[in-house]
Amino acid sequence: MRSLLIGLFAIGLSLNLQAQSDLKEILQAVETNNLSLKAQNQYLESQRIGYKTELNLANPELSYEKNFSDVDGNPYEILISQDFDFPTVYLHKNKIKKAKTANLDNLIQQSRQDILLRAKKTCLNLIYQNKLMEQLAIRYENAQKLVSFFQKKLDKGDANILEMNKVKIVLLNVKNQVQLCNTQIINLKEELKQLNGGKTIEFNTLLYPNFSLEASFSKLEMDVLSNTPSLNKLKANMDIASKQTRLAKNQLLPKLSLGYRYLNSDINKSFNGINVGISIPLWESRNKIKYAKLNQLSQESQFLSQEKIVLSDIQKNYQNYQGLKASLDEYRLILDGNNMNELLKKALDYGQISSIEYFMESIYFYESYDTYLQVEKEYHLAVANLLKYQL
Template sequence: MKYNILLGFVLLSFGTITAQSTIDKALTEIAKNNKTIQANTNYWNAQKVQYKTGNSLYNPTVEYDYLQGTPANAGNQTDIVITQSFDFPTVYGKKNQLAKELTNQADFELKAANQTLLFEAKKVCIELVYRNKLQLPLTKRKEATAKWLAHFKKKLEVGDGTILDINKAEIQLLEIKKQFQDNASAVAKLNEQLTSLNGGNALVITDVAYFDIPVIPDFETLEKEIDAHDYLKKKLELEKVIAQKQMDVSKAMALPKMEVGYHYQGILGQTYNGIHTGISLPLWESRNTVKLQKAKMTFAESVLTDHTNEHYYEIKQLYGRYESLKSILDEYQYIYQSVAPMPLLDKALAAGQISVLEYFVELNYYNDSYNSFLKIEKEYYEVVATLLKYQF
């Protein structure tokens, strides 16, 4: 009997695995309506615009001097100087290269942020489906226990029952009602969380199916795919490139700045026109900037190495857990005989083959087993979702 009852629970669960899920549709809506994603998009687009500014010529300057001579017959002097300053020519090319890399990094920053947010939303969806699946047997358990409680009370009225049976049923019903209400509250809270993630637009998932799982390749193949879409790693790789580009800019900025322009001078009725030129001497302004960028590049290399190692072993650990959980679930799927558990127990109790105490003990045993299975199934989908996070 224990085998058949447990079997019924298992097949009840697997009957919903291949059903069409709405999780992907929910994530599509969240990607479109989420306020954080919209804010991130606006912020990084603004950053990209900012990276492209500041690489133009300095504003031209106009100087005007009018000097009165003393004594009166000394005459007056007028000076007009129009100048245009600019960095050493190689600076502009270096700054353009730096802006390009910063723009690429902004794209990876945005993708990484959106990837993380959508993954968190998917975990909420998985938890919600788990709660929806749990609510079904809890509802049946509550209805069945309420039915037996009414039956025991009726038997007591005709002198064919005991108050002990009623007490056992009332305690059992009280516990099931608590589990039912706790789970219902969790469902409501998760749906509110989804609505919040959806920018305040109502989003409710009532499905008891997760999502279709594609064929998961072997670890080495999957690790390469994940690595190719690791936006955080790409961002860190660009940190090295950006540090190098910033060092190139710093070196170029240490070269002399120049200015050219027009100079007019009028004095004692005579005028002078000519070209104005100038050059700055890079003595103090750029001190230690190259050394600073070298330190940043060394730090970026260390962070990238640490991330690469940690990410590899994190994926390896997840993949091992995925294989373990898949093996457990596959064993359940091999069971092909389906027997509903509650009718068996009901018949046994009605026929007097088991006592009320035995009935509830057996029922609780199989309920606990089924609850454990639902948790294992949820963890399986969470692990799969984590492995497939790179697809966002």
């Protein structure tokens, strides 16, 4: 087991000085290699082309008519025509096309933020597991020393088999914790690999990233609202719906048709000329304006509903962050620089405490420190949720 620990921590224990890859580099790699983002970009490119097709004119029409009458001299007629919407319709369609195309950026930004946040949280969980593994390595080494210490006492008759068994159980528990922690690290690294498009990426640091959180909650709230893609998308949808209402009104204007007609027969001379037509939209545009206005109201309601949800999430995340920060500060005040494990070992060596007291105090200290690491992780996860808009 000792050789296993050496293999696991040979790199990890030196990471306080330099990490192989910092969080920024990890997120840049994920943004470049993530397969979902690549597929999303391809889909959005197809959407951009699709929006352009909405501006296409109707197909031109070519018709040919021939009569087989001897009296009329077998006349025939050729007609080429092109239908047009009223000119202002194309103006509004072009505005809608531009708005929809611009809104695609919000869609890709929303996907990007979700994936990068997931990658960031995976890295934060990895940092937690790495820090926990570092502690478990120290505990495992101490447990081994304790087994050796009690074995010597048992050989001298200064300890009993019950005490020896307790020490062995402590060693076994730590060993199992190490194996469980190692499994968690392997799983998290596999998740990070999957987010990175199947490419292996190393992240073994023990250091949480630095961050800058807006001191004013109202300023933070404004920053989050203005940089939340889901809200920006709905805001753009409201603008698009408004433009679609104006388009529906313009589609009540007549459609135009312009063409060329050629007529010829064996008896009469040939005739040609321009063909102009007009289409009155009596039935085709029925209820279109009503539908467009209702859609506009629906988009406004969706935006207001989502805005309230985002505001509520900001409030909850900020309160969670404040509570965790207070707890973390209290733990750091007590635990930082407090080498409790060494003090307990010295007290045991000098006979100041009994083995039972040592076990109880060690378990209490380990549980407290594990809780501290857990609170520290949750604190940084809360910060990640608050600062998602910066990704």
